[in-house]
Amino acid sequence: MISIGARTAARRARGRGRPRPVEVRLRTVVSPHQLNSRWGRRLYWAVLLAVLAGSTLAFVFPMYWMVTGAMKSGEELARMPPTLVPAAPTLDAFTEAWELFDIGLLLRNTAYYALGGWLFSMAVDVAAAYALSKLRPAFGNVILGAMLATLMVPPMVVLIPLYVTVADLGLLNNPWGLWLPAAANGFNIFLLKRFFDSIPKELIEAARIDGAGPLRVLWSVVLPVSRPILGVVSIFTIVASFKDFVWPLLIMTDSEKMTISVGLSQTAGAVSQNAIMAGLVIAGVPTVIVFFFFQRNIMAGLTAGSIKG
Amino acid sequence: MGVLKRNLTAYGFLCAALACFAVFAWYPMVREFVLSFQHTNLIDPPTWAGLDNFTAVVRDPAFGTAWLNTVQFTVLALICGYAVPFVTALVLNELRHARGYLRFVVYLPVMLPPIVAVLLFRWFYDPGPGLFNQILDFFHLPALAWLDSSSTALVSLVIVSTWMNMGSATLIYLAALQNIPPELYEAAELDGAGILARIRHVTIPQTRLILLLMLMLQIVATMQVFIEPYMLTGGGPENSTVTVAYLMYQFAFTYGDGYGQAGALGLMLMLALLLFAAFQLRLTREDKA
Numbered sequence: 186m187i188s189i190g191a192r193t194a195a196r197r198a199r200g201r202g203r204p205r206p207v208e209v210r211l212r213t214v215v216s217p218h219q220l221n222s223r224w225g226r227r228l229y230w231a232v233l234l235a236v237l238a239g240s241t242l243a244f245v246f247p248m249y250w251m252v253t254g255a256m257k258s259g260e261e262l263a264r265m266p267p268t269l270v271p272a273a274p275t276l277d278a279f280t281e282a283w284e285l286f287d288i289g290l291l292l293r294n295t296a297y298y299a300l301g302g303w304l305f306s307m308a309v310d311v312a313a314a315y316a317l318s319k320l321r322p323a324f325g326n327v328i329l330g331a332m333l334a335t336l337m338v339p340p341m342v343v344l345i346p347l348y349v350t351v352a353d354l355g356l357l358n359n360p361w362g363l364w365l366p367a368a369a370n371g372f373n374i375f376l377l378k379r380f381f382d383s384i385p386k387e388l389i390e391a392a393r394i395d396g397a398g399p400l401r402v403l404w405s406v407v408l409p410v411s412r413p414i415l416g417v418v419s420i421f422t423i424v425a426s427f428k429d430f431v432w433p434l435l436i437m438t439d440s441e442k443m444t445i446s447v448g449l450s451q452t453a454g455a456v457s458q459n460a461i462m463a464g465l466v467i468a469g470v471p472t473v474i475v476f477f478f479f480q481r482n483i484m485a486g487l488t489a490g491s492i493k494g
Numbered sequence: 495m496g497v498l499k500r501n502l503t504a505y506g507f508l509c510a511a512l513a514c515f516a517v518f519a520w521y522p523m524v525r526e527f528v529l530s531f532q533h534t535n536l537i538d539p540p541t542w543a544g545l546d547n548f549t550a551v552v553r554d555p556a557f558g559t560a561w562l563n564t565v566q567f568t569v570l571a572l573i574c575g576y577a578v579p580f581v582t583a584l585v586l587n588e589l590r591h592a593r594g595y596l597r598f599v600v601y602l603p604v605m606l607p608p609i610v611a612v613l614l615f616r617w618f619y620d621p622g623p624g625l626f627n628q629i630l631d632f633f634h635l636p637a638l639a640w641l642d643s644s645s646t647a648l649v650s651l652v653i654v655s656t657w658m659n660m661g662s663a664t665l666i667y668l669a670a671l672q673n674i675p676p677e678l679y680e681a682a683e684l685d686g687a688g689i690l691a692r693i694r695h696v697t698i699p700q701t702r703l704i705l706l707l708m709l710m711l712q713i714v715a716t717m718q719v720f721i722e723p724y725m726l727t728g729g730g731p732e733n734s735t736v737t738v739a740y741l742m743y744q745f746a747f748t749y750g751d752g753y754g755q756a757g758a759l760g761l762m763l764m765l766a767l768l769l770f771a772a773f774q775l776r777l778t779r780e781d782k783a
Contacts, residue, residue, distance in 0.1 A: 244600060265622070321504070339714050346526045351518075428606075431720055435747070476598075488669040
């Protein structure tokens with residue numbers, strides 16, 4: 186502390202490089218004046234460093250530990266105290282996990298369910314939102330209300346009757362058992378409808394005068410201008426199906442048809458720790474990559490859905 | 495376009511969604527009631543059970559514990575999962591640097607499939623080479639049994655749950671904080687309000703609606719906790735982590751053909767949540783008047 190003070194004093198005496206004030210664009214709890222007082226600035230940097238270190242430790246370090254854990258040998262994993270950096274990093278655990286869990290198959294299944302589910306629920310939900318927003322049928326508001334009401338019912342509560350229904354329809358171990366219930370998503374319809382509502386009437390009228398039918402209007406006018414919301418809903422739908430656990434656990438019970446989450450949970454007890462870690466890394470990679478690329482859209486969708494909803 | 499034709503086209507576009515909702519959303523809600531009064535094994539035609547399912551569920555030795563644990567889990571998860579994200583959002587909102595990085599990092603666990611987070615933490619909780627006990631050891635603190643002791647198991651579940659879910663709450667609060675008009679803070683400052691007073695009289699009232707909404711959503715979400723006890727503890731040790739949702743799963747899929755009992759338990763959970771929602775609505779309404 187003393188040395189820091191001395192250094193600042195020396196720098197002041199030399200008359201150059203007064204510490205740059207913290208720039209404030211938006212006023213928050215702490216006033217810019219307080220923030221840029223001498224102690225305010227010191228406290229600010231201290232808090233910033235603490236938050237950076239703390240959140241990196243809390244959120245990035247576990248991921249680091251998982252990835253490096255997968256690269257350690259079995260003995261090194263069990264060693265106490267643990268090594269921070271793998272002594273002899275290998276990718277053996279990944280190949281081992283790939284074969285033991287049959288991860289290739291699990292990943293292919295999951296991707297197939299996610300893409301199929303995405304295509305199907307987009308088709309169903311976009312059509313429904315378009316009808317409710319632009320074609321305005323009789324009882325449209327009642328239907329929308331009934332769809333939104335399903336959001337109030339916690340999924341766990343209707344899990345068993347839903348399972349029984351799907352079993353009655355013979356959809357166990359059938360991808361449609363995942364796709365059909367996923368399409369009944371009131372939240373997607375709500376987000377899409379709200380966006381469609383904001384499309385100017387004139388645009389649609391103009392297309393109609395040119396002789397476009399409802400399907401043509403949807404395809405060539407509404408969809409092209411709705412790209413942002415379509416992107417958000419798509420990402421959420423795909424990520425949700427990658428993350429889903431309980432429902433595929435119940436209905437995709439054939440080991441040939443499991444998703445990666447369910448497959449990992451079934452074999453986790455039977456294989457070595459570093460193979461599990463490798464499996465976890467592989468299972469985590471797709472959604473994290475999606476996050477890297479679509480961060481902005483995901484954040485936008487998150488706040489669009491929650492604040493004004 | 496005539497009215498009839500317009501309605502017909504509209505319902506044409508709607509029919510797929512209506513069918514999906516009818517079969518997989520609206521009908522299961524009704525089915526829940528019917529199911530709780532039936533004996534069914536999905537093969538033979540279901541028979542009327544009267545209140546048998548309900549008495550069977552209530553008589554189950556884990557019934558009381560499950561409710562108690564669920565409430566305990568919800569309260570603990572709220573203390574962590576409600577306060578921590580709000581404070582985090584408050585602090586992040588004050589920072590002018592590395593905002594993108596911090597937001598990214600806080601939300602990262604939300605993107606991981608829950609099974610990954612849960613199995614990762616199972617390894618951290620390992621009493622031997624697990625990371626947590628190694629850290630305690632590094633600071634010369636006594637090791638904990640984490641998942642293996644009935645006094646720490648539930649808390650361990652709350653920690654995982656908070657870690658993997660707090661990101662979305664934090665970002666939602668952060669967005670709400672950024673919508674507060676700066677003039678309010680300036681006015682409060684002119685009136686001589688210190689930082690804590692500004693938080694109390696400006697920040698919290700301005701974010702009240704979103705705080706209440708999130709409280710409700712989080713309670714509903716945590717009351718349904720399933721994957722953590724299912725993967726980490728199997729309800730143990732000594733039933734200390736059996737939750738209502740987990741017990742429901744056990745009735746239906748472990749005890750064998752107890753779909754009716756599971757339905758009855760689900761119905762009770764739904765009623766509990768509805769009562770809570772009504773209570774909450776009433777509170778907010780009185781507040782407004």
